[in-house]
Amino acid sequence: MKGVRLGIFGALIVALFAAPVAIIFVLMQSFFSICENAKNTELVPALYIFGDSTVDAGNNNNLSTTARADSLPYGIDFNYTATGRFTNGMTVADYYARSLGLPFAPPYMNLSEFERRTTTTGLNFASAASGILPETGFLTGSPLTLENQTDLFRMTAKTLDVQNIKMHLAKSIFFISTGSNDYIMNYRNIASKMNKLFSPDYFAKSLTEELVKRLKKLYLIGARKFVVTGLGPVGCIPAISKSTPHEGDCAESINQALLSYNKELFMNLSKLQSQLHGSFFVHTDTFKFLQEPKKNKEKYGITDTQNACWEGKHDPCPERDRYIYFDSAHPSQITNSIFATRCFNESSICTPMNIMRLVSAGADQ
Numbered sequence: 274m275k276g277v278r279l280g281i282f283g284a285l286i287v288a289l290f291a292a293p294v295a296i297i298f299v300l301m302q303s304f305f306s307i308c309e310n311a312k313n314t315e316l317v318p319a320l321y322i323f324g325d326s327t328v329d330a331g332n333n334n335n336l337s338t339t340a341r342a343d344s345l346p347y348g349i350d351f352n353y354t355a356t357g358r359f360t361n362g363m364t365v366a367d368y369y370a371r372s373l374g375l376p377f378a379p380p381y382m383n384l385s386e387f388e389r390r391t392t393t394t395g396l397n398f399a400s401a402a403s404g405i406l407p408e409t410g411f412l413t414g415s416p417l418t419l420e421n422q423t424d425l426f427r428m429t430a431k432t433l434d435v436q437n438i439k440m441h442l443a444k445s446i447f448f449i450s451t452g453s454n455d456y457i458m459n460y461r462n463i464a465s466k467m468n469k470l471f472s473p474d475y476f477a478k479s480l481t482e483e484l485v486k487r488l489k490k491l492y493l494i495g496a497r498k499f500v501v502t503g504l505g506p507v508g509c510i511p512a513i514s515k516s517t518p519h520e521g522d523c524a525e526s527i528n529q530a531l532l533s534y535n536k537e538l539f540m541n542l543s544k545l546q547s548q549l550h551g552s553f554f555v556h557t558d559t560f561k562f563l564q565e566p567k568k569n570k571e572k573y574g575i576t577d578t579q580n581a582c583w584e585g586k587h588d589p590c591p592e593r594d595r596y597i598y599f600d601s602a603h604p605s606q607i608t609n610s611i612f613a614t615r616c617f618n619e620s621s622i623c624t625p626m627n628i629m630r631l632v633s634a635g636a637d638q
């Protein structure tokens with residue numbers, strides 16, 4: 274866009290010296306129509322983001338919590354800037370924004386009241402260490418719970434500076450990426466203490482129930498198009514696989530437990546879509562996605578599927594695009610990039626429709 278503007282201004286200057294006013298007028302018109310076209314490359318009005326560290330873009334920098342990514346090497350591939358993103362570069366949410374023709378959604382907690390009203394291309398409410406259950410993450414301080422996030426969104430929606438808020442919300446995409454921390458911080462605790470009382474199925478059902486409440490709340494505020502992530506193989510993240518006794522590469526007992534949540538979530542999302550008029554729910558199969566590089570290392574150039582590129586001390590590995598995990602709990606930028614591309618365009622990871630189809634869904638309503 275910058276390039277285009279300069280080009281047109283360059284032409285204008287030439288025109289000022291050489292051509293009659295009429296030509297300037299024509300050039301001005303083409304300048305404005307180019308701007309108009311640039312606007313039309315946005316596929317949806319806005320992208321609203323909720324969840325945990327997988328998509329936090331800096332909210333925790335402005336909160337009282339120890340869960341922060343505010344120093345390098347976080348952001349080492351984000352122009353060497355530690356924004357609060359828990360990866361070396363862009364998150365899945367950043368890739369979605371880019372593919373949708375939108376700017377990265379800024380972290381809500383870092384905005385002034387004025388910016389909160391006037392940022393109409395999307396906001397990020399995600400907060401690292403939070404989970405679906407309100408108590409998840411409290412050991413780290415006060416991250417925004419999922420309920421905090423939807424409450425803040427409700428207040429924002431009331432004052433947002435758009436002409437038709439109903440249409441704005443109905444066409445926008447709501448991306449919710451959460452649940453891992455409920456297993457990492459809560460479930461593992463509960464399972465170790467009283468797993469006789471707490472079956473994996475029971476835990477999965479209570480998570481799903483709570484998440485469904487939050488999704489219904491967003492629907493009541495006006496959201497219609499949802500992308501909700503299923504959980505990846507949490508038992509395989511280095512932080513857990515290297516600290517939990519197990520056989521093989523991963524702590525399979527945790528993977529088995531969360532597969533029960535994934536299944537429950539999938540069923541409930543399709544149920545919600547039929548219950549809530551005009552709604553669309555995309556479910557992402559993160560688990561399946563993360564199994565593939567293990568089977569097919571050559572395809573994506575990812576050669577290390579088990580270790581963290583950066584274990585918290587020393588320098589990060591130099592070839593960051595060869596690792597699934599950047600730190601001991603979070604995917605690297607390359608993993609996020611491949612995931613986002615596949616969810617955007619393909620049909621095996623994001624179902625029952627990919628994001629490209631979600632964009633045009635409901636256009637006839």
Ligand SMILES: *[C@@H]1O[C@H](CO)[C@@H](O)[C@H](O)[C@H]1NC(C)=O
Nearest residue numbers: 350351352353362363367377
């Ligand atoms: C890094 O900076 C370049 C040049 O300013 C910009 O085009 C690019 O979008 C930036 N990358 C990120 C991830 O912000």
Ligand SMILES: *[C@@H]1O[C@H](CO)[C@@H](O)[C@H](O)[C@H]1NC(C)=O
Nearest residue numbers: 330331334356357379380383
């Ligand atoms: C927070 O806002 C300040 C001031 O606008 C900006 O310089 C900074 O980059 C923002 N931080 C994040 C993480 O977005």
Ligand SMILES: *[C@@H]1O[C@H](CO)[C@@H](O)[C@H](O)[C@H]1NC(C)=O
Nearest residue numbers: 334335336381382383384385
């Ligand atoms: C958020 O924190 C950053 C520094 O961490 C500070 O510069 C900024 O002013 C804070 N923003 C708000 C809205 O509190």
Ligand SMILES: *[C@@H]1O[C@H](CO)[C@@H](O)[C@H](O)[C@H]1NC(C)=O
Nearest residue numbers: 416417418420421422424425
């Ligand atoms: C989050 O929710 C808790 C409990 O309702 C509340 O005490 C806290 O003030 C909320 N935080 C924010 C930032 O809204």
Ligand SMILES: *[C@@H]1O[C@H](CO)[C@@H](O)[C@H](O)[C@H]1NC(C)=O
Nearest residue numbers: 481482483485537540541544
């Ligand atoms: C989720 O789906 C299951 C199976 O269809 C059902 O028993 C349960 O009530 C649903 N939960 C919610 C919160 O809708």
Ligand SMILES: *[C@@H]1O[C@H](CO)[C@@H](O)[C@H](O)[C@H]1NC(C)=O
Nearest residue numbers: 368372613614615617618629
């Ligand atoms: C999706 O596919 C279209 C057409 O093949 C392509 O132009 C676009 O870049 C793809 N988008 C992503 C995010 O891969």
